[in-house]
Amino acid sequence: MSLPAPTPRNRAVVTGASSGIGAALAEGLAARGHSLILVARREERLRELAERLTERYRVQAEVRPCDLADREERAKLAADLASRDIAVLCNNAGFATYGPLSALTPERERLQVELDVVAVHELTLAVLPGMLERRAGAILVTGSTAGNQPGPNNTTYAASKAFANTFAESLHAELAGTGVCCTLLAPGPVRTEFTRAADVPALDRLVPGPLWVSAEQAARQAIAGMARGRRRVVPGPFAKVQTAGGQYTPRWITARLLRTAYGRLT
Known part of the structure; x- marks a missing residue:
C-alpha cells in the first residue's frame, strides 16, 4: 500500500480544495480517516x-x-508544509485559458504557469x-x-499539463523502492467549475454529455x-481514447x- 495510514499527527494536503476534483479528493481522503x-x-x-x-x-x-x-503566499505555505508530517499531497489546483496566445492577457498566462507548473514543483519539493x-x-x-499532445488555442494549458504529466511519471519511476509514490491523475472532460473559470461556455458542448465523468x-x-x-x-473511457490518440496519432494531425476545435470556442 502506497497511501500511508492516517495518524493523529500526519496530514493530507489538497490544493484546489474549494470545488470539483479537489473537494472530492478531500472527502475521499477524509472517509479513509485522513485529517486534512x-x-x-x-x-x-x-x-x-x-x-x-x-x-x-x-x-x-x-x-x-x-x-x-x-x-x-506560495512560499509561506511551502515552508509550513516542509515542517509538517505530510502523508499525502494532492497537487490539484489549476486553470486553463483558450484562444490565440497573442490575444490572451500576458499576466493571466503567467499566473497559469505559476499555478499549473511552479506551484506543483515547489510544493512537491517542500x-x-x-x-x-x-x-x-x-x-x-x-x-x-491535454498534456499528451499539442493544444493550439489552448497553448499554455497544454504545455503546463505536459509538464505535470511528465513530472509525475518521472518522479514515480525515481521513487521506486523508497516507500514514497507519485501518481498522475490524467483526466479528460470532468464536470466541475473548470469551464466557468475558463470563461468559455461553449467548452461544455465540445464533448457529448455521456463522455464526461x-x-x-x-x-x-x-x-x-x-x-x-x-x-x-x-478516469473514464473517453479519456483513455484521448490518451491513446495522443500517444499514437501523428502530432501534426x-x-x-485541436486547432480547429478550440478555435471554435472563442
Missing part, C-alpha cells in the same frame, strides 16, 4: 467543506486560504524530503489528457490508484484537429 489541510483561494468555501468533513468523518480539517499563483525520511508518502499530480469518479479512482501505487490514473 485544505488549500484554495476561497476561504468561505474551504470552511464550509472543513466543517462538513469534520462533522461527517470525525477528522481534523485545517483551512489554508492561499493563492498558489502568488509567489509570496514535502518530499520528509516523506523520504519517513519512507512513507503519496503524491498526486492532477495533469490532463464526475469529479467524484475522478477522485475515487485517483485515491484508489494512489493506494495501489499506480503510475497513472486515467492532432494539432490541426
Whole structure:
C-alpha cells in the first residue's frame, strides 16, 4: 500500500480544495480517516467543506486560504508544509485559458504557469524530503489528457499539463523502492467549475454529455490508484481514447484537429 495510514499527527494536503476534483479528493481522503489541510483561494468555501468533513468523518480539517499563483503566499505555505508530517499531497489546483496566445492577457498566462507548473514543483519539493525520511508518502499530480499532445488555442494549458504529466511519471519511476509514490491523475472532460473559470461556455458542448465523468469518479479512482501505487490514473473511457490518440496519432494531425476545435470556442 502506497497511501500511508492516517495518524493523529500526519496530514493530507489538497490544493484546489474549494470545488470539483479537489473537494472530492478531500472527502475521499477524509472517509479513509485522513485529517486534512485544505488549500484554495476561497476561504468561505474551504470552511464550509472543513466543517462538513469534520462533522461527517470525525477528522481534523485545517483551512489554508492561499493563492498558489502568488509567489509570496506560495512560499509561506511551502515552508509550513516542509515542517509538517505530510502523508499525502494532492497537487490539484489549476486553470486553463483558450484562444490565440497573442490575444490572451500576458499576466493571466503567467499566473497559469505559476499555478499549473511552479506551484506543483515547489510544493512537491517542500514535502518530499520528509516523506523520504519517513519512507512513507503519496503524491498526486492532477495533469490532463491535454498534456499528451499539442493544444493550439489552448497553448499554455497544454504545455503546463505536459509538464505535470511528465513530472509525475518521472518522479514515480525515481521513487521506486523508497516507500514514497507519485501518481498522475490524467483526466479528460470532468464536470466541475473548470469551464466557468475558463470563461468559455461553449467548452461544455465540445464533448457529448455521456463522455464526461464526475469529479467524484475522478477522485475515487485517483485515491484508489494512489493506494495501489499506480503510475497513472486515467478516469473514464473517453479519456483513455484521448490518451491513446495522443500517444499514437501523428502530432501534426492532432494539432490541426485541436486547432480547429478550440478555435471554435472563442
